[in-house]
Amino acid sequence: MIASVVAILDPDAALRPELAEKLAARPELEVGHWSPASTRIPITIDVQNRHQMEDSTTWLRTQPGILMVDVVFVHFEDEVN
């Protein structure tokens, strides 16, 4: 199952370096082009099922420095169903 989200960031830029490290450490996440001035990061999530998807988006939403996560795209690979 593949989805993409936009994480809306807290305007406090001090939180961002640690956040970037945490995002990079999650293998199911891929962070897209991200300007340091931007408060929005595009992220793809590649997981096996909707429970993992829920876990990943919940993890994102609860990270310091992230205000909200908007779901942009959801796709379900046939082989997973």
Add this chain to the structure above:
Amino acid sequence: MWCLFILKTKSIKTTNVTKEDIHAMSSQDKFNESRSTAMERRQFIKATAMAAAAAVATGSTSSLLPILHAEEAQGVAGGDVQWNKAPCRFCGTGCHVQVGVQDNKVVAVAGDRDAEVNKGLLCVKGYHVGAALYGKDRLTKPLLRKGKTDKYEEISWDKALEVIADRIEADPKRFAFYGSGQWTIPEGYAAQKFMKGGLSNNHIDPNARLCMASAVTGFLATYGVDEPAGCYDDLDVCDVLIMWGNNPAEMHPVLFSRVIDRRSKGEKITLIDIGTRRTRTTEACQHYLEMKGHGDLAIANGIAHLLIKNGTLNRQFVESFCSFKAPDDANPNLHGKAITFDEYKAQLEPYTPEYVEELSGVPADKIRMLGDLFGDPKLKITSLWCMGMNQHTRGTAINSMVHGIHLLSGHFGTPGNAPTSLTGQPSACGTVREVGTLAHALPGGMVVTDAAHRQKAEGFWKVPEGRINATPGYHTVQMWESFCTATDKGGDIGTIWVQVTNPGQTLPNLNKLFNPLENLDDKFLIVSDVYPTATTRLADLILPSAMWVEKNGVVGNSERRTQQWFKMVDPPGDARDDCWQTLAVAHKLFERGMEGMKDRDGRFLFEVMDESGKPVPFWNWENYYDVNVDRHLFEEYRQFTRMKHKDLAPYDEYVKARGLRWPVVEKNGQWQETKFRFSEGYDPYVAADKQIQFYHSSTHDDRAQIWFHPWVPPAEVPDDEYPFMLCTGRVLEHWHSGSMTRRIPELSRAMPSAYIEIHPADADAANIRNGDKVKVESRRGVLEIQAWINGRGQPPRGSVFIPFFDESLLVNDLTLDAVDPFSKQPDYKKSAVRISKV
């Protein structure tokens, strides 16, 4: 939020996607099939997903919420696609979409950047809205049940019309029409006129009775006229946003994004969630005030108590613009009895923060925080609510009380200061509340019990004096209770025609209000719908309907915005417009000589002339689009809208606009909308130097009413036998009963079935683990359903939540049918249940 959803898959170039790439993708040469086949499918989908997210993320750096515009989307979808505007089919937010059509099919949907409501954004449902047309099991033929078997036969439309006409003609008084807030304005207006102006029958009510009737009575009791004074612009400027039992992050996500976007830009806004369970909204709020059911009544009183005790009420506002009211227990009625400020103060005296804590469960210091916020005149405060306050056996009371604390504190009438109810359906406001498709109402805020109102409506409809029945018809719960009661036991409704809704899933207490129909042979259920549903399961006649852009339409959203669209594609098979169905039945009865279908000159009640003055035979389907029937109905209806200063512009003005907020008045040759009602400088009907003028005041003195209501417990509370409080509601992925969204594969797979949310400690105590099947029992029914612990929503101990979208897991087998005494709206949020592991 989706950026662009393409129904017809095309390949898209995607690596290291930037904003420039998004634009570059618009060119046709990036859609080359060979590239698609060369890419790993998974890699391709992932790249597409990243492109969509990048479009949203990079777009927002240059302006507030820009998204792919239709012209850009056109390039993505292909050059032959024709684009046109329409409001989204789903909720009451009223987002506009750009709809791409190719070869008589909707092939793409994009957010409409020209729309003020959504500024190009859509939620996950909105971007899939086009796919709702193309479920595999669309109804395409009229179907008549064979006797009392489970078999149906295909019949012609003419036969179907004859069957309906036979049922009505046999006994017009035993006929009822059940519609919804998804009826377009012309559809609802046609049904309303057919029933009240034609059949002299007031048994017409909508599903909106189940979702916003208490908001209506709250507005009427406070201002003497329905619908919000403020609008969505308040969300862009308020300092404090209080959500009363409201989860806009899932139910009105585009509106919530508007607020979150402000925070992401560094604006300071305090978000407060007053609720009975943690939701996605809670996660974004600085304050979560978890209350017990009906705790809101105590909290509102607690705030009012503190405003008076602390001397922070706005005396000038109150003395200039407000009066006080309390319930008249000796003669219960919507307008209660007048009380003095001192009497109001005395009634509030017991509601100290500590007592409110005891009643509501919200800590006293949080009540003081709310009191301080409302007591600060420098802050701009907006309240939002939806089902949490409306589906409530004291719904009228809590609606009035929240208006009351805004009035008492003076947080009213300037941008950002507003008590605003949201609606769940695209035209709950436009059709139900304004056209008045309710058992007691007439269009334009008038009522059947008022002789002058009846006379006015009879004049507009050109029907003989006395045609409109003065007795209100059955409200929803009464209507279905009568229909599900045997005729010889007093069940005096014999036939119901359902359009655009699914009562077999959404009525409360289904084992009382719907399921008994199965054993009542003389009752006859007609259902117009686009898909088989829990309601068509017991239908005797099923009529295939056109939906959304398969027909013309006009709707009205939560902020008084009236929106129009044109038909873009043909409906499948023999599916036809709901409005045509109503008008064709009316003409069938006219052909049979029924007096009610004639105006006072003996002409057909709905006669439409062409430019040469000849009647257009639009009751023949092949002639229906020879003339714009919507425009004719709308222009006739428009006369009513001036009765309560809810003036609408001519139809053609809405063709040009992405909706206009009423009252819309002509000034210097321009039709101008109104953002804030009752406020000088914004509302054209407020007299000069009045500042604030409640010109439909129930006390006829331009004053609004500040109400005291006591706290009372819910109609059903947990006890030893049924120890849990059940709350029902919606989820982000599905809309209402899921009859459309469950046919959209992406949404259905994202949220395939309903579940029960249980607190981990309660689950432990019952030996229930995630995924276990749980038996849920109330005094009315039983349901077996999978557990989801620590899932999306998190109820407190002693409370459980089940969404109602799943046709195979009907939570309304369990819910209570107790109603608010004034609005007659049921409470779906508080039913006592017990749970056990299966």
